[in-house]
Amino acid sequence: MRLFWERGYDGTSFDDLTGAMGISASSFYNTFGSKEALYHEAIEAYLRVAGGWFFDALAREGGTRAAFDALMAAAAVEFTRDDQPAGCMISTAATQCSPGQVRVRDLLAGQRTRADAALATRLERGVADGDLPESTDANALAAFYGSLLRGMAVQARDGASRERLREIARIGMLAWPDEGA
Structure with missing residues (x-):
């Protein structure tokens, strides 16, 4: 959520996301499916948290x-x-x-x-x-x-x-x- 908030959707790379989470590309796709799906989750988290x-x-x-x-x-x-x-x-x-x-x-x-x-x-x-x-x-x-x-x-x-x-x-x-x- 923080990366997307700081950099926006287009400004946050796949490598930024996997690096921040400390996971592999395959783990990312197995867990979230896509960058867009994760972004949806980040927006929901933002609405709840912030x-x-x-x-x-x-x-x-x-x-x-x-x-x-x-x-x-x-x-x-x-x-x-x-x-x-x-x-x-x-x-x-x-x-x-x-x-x-x-x-x-x-x-x-x-x-x-x-x-x-x-x-x-x-x-x-x-x-x-x-x-x-x-x-x-x-x-x-x-x-x-x-x-x-x-x-x-x-x-x-x-x-x-x-x-x-x-x-x-x-x-x-x-x-x-x-x-x-």
Whole structure:
């Protein structure tokens, strides 16, 4: 997972993988079947290990804005941790890839779409709870905050500090719909 996160799918060679795992080519194929199958497993592991903060923040009690504030703050921390690669494995991976890797690109695009859907669901709950205006376009607002999160992930990969990401998040929260609208 770490190699794929650091280097991306195309940037991680078969030799990199077998070397990191300390296994032979035949053991690799007997265990995983293919590099792509291992990548799928790595994405699932990432979602379990490193992605839990996303759903934890969305589940936060205290209103929708508080949940999104927590989400943005958590992203600034998670994307800049010293014990893992910078950014988000899913946000920064496979937006461009070779024609033979369309399935990998589609897998990650699907994960990003699912994340935006989770944001929209939380926003829709906020509308139902009355802490967002009924006129709120939950899908558009989810796409905005999803884009902001992915942009923060790219900024982190480019070396932005945690403080810089916090400032980006603060500015992003200025776009929050006025409850009185």
